[in-house]
Amino acid sequence: SAGHVLMCLPDGTVKAFGMNDYGQCNVSEWENVVRVAATGFGSIGVCKDGTVLYAGSDYNGYNLELWMDIVDVQSVDLIGIIGLKKDGTIEISRGSLQYTMESQEIMDAEISQWTDMKAIVSRYAKVFGLKNDGTVVGIDEEGNKYQLEGWEDVECIDIYDSTYGQALIGICNDGNVKTRSLAAYVEFSTAAKELERYIEGVKVAQIYDELIVTQDGKVIFADDRDQMKERAEMVGNWSDIVAAGPSSSHYDT
Secondary structure, eight states: OEEEEEEOOTTTTTTEEETTTTTTTTOOOOOSSEEEEESEEEEEEEESOEEEEEEETTTTOGGGOOOSSEEEEEEETTTEEEEEESSEEEEEOOOOOOOOHHHHHHHHHHHHTOOOEEEEEETTTTTEEEEETOOEEEEEESSOOOTTTTTOOEEEEEEEEEEEEEEEEETTSSOOOEEEEEOGGGGGOOOHHHHHHHTTTTTEEETTEEEETTTTSOOEEEOOOOOGGGHHHHHTTTOSEEEEEETTTTTTT
C-alpha cells in the first residue's frame, strides 16, 4: 500500500514501517512467515504451514483463519485479498465490506473458478494468473477478461511499473519476454513499447522495475533519462547477477 511497507526476514518474522491507522503495522509477534502482502488498510502474511495471518482494518471480516494450504497472497485494489493454494485454486475475500460495483462480483466469480495456477500477480485492480501449462489469464475490476493469445511457455509473470506506465510481462522458458500494456487509454500505453526497446534480442532471466537481469548474469537499466545516467552506468558494470531487487516474498509496499 502507499501507507506502509512490510519486510519478511529470513527467520520468519516481519517488520512493518509507515502508517498504522488501522493496526496494519502490528506484526511484531508474527512467526514462520514466508510471504507478505499489503492492502490499503492491512497486512497479510503466509506461514510455512499454509495458514494466513492478518493485521489491520476489518480483521474479523476476511475470515482468513479458514484459509489453508496457501502459497502466495496478493491484494486487489484497496481491500480485496486473493490467495493461491497449493492445488492451484484461488481463494478470494473482500472482508465484510459490500461490493461497490457489480463488476467486482463478476471479477471475483471468475477468479474463484481458476484452476491449475502456479502463480498470481495483482496490481491496479487487475489480476493475472499463470497456469501450469505456461498460459496466462487475466481480468480487471470492470469484469473485462484479458485475451493473451500467443502467451505460451511462460515461466513467470509480473507487472512492469515504470515512468512510462505499467505493462504485464511474461518471461518464457527460452528467455524471451511477452509484454502487454495495462493502460486504459492508447496515449498511456507506452510502457510495453519502452520495455521492448531494452529486451530486443536479449535472453531475460528477471525483470524488477527498471532492472533487467539477463540469463548471462548482466543487468540492463531500462531508463535512459539524463537523471538516471549515473545509475544506468553503475548497474551496467554488474556481472554474475542472478536476481535484482527485493523478492516479492520478503517485501511489499
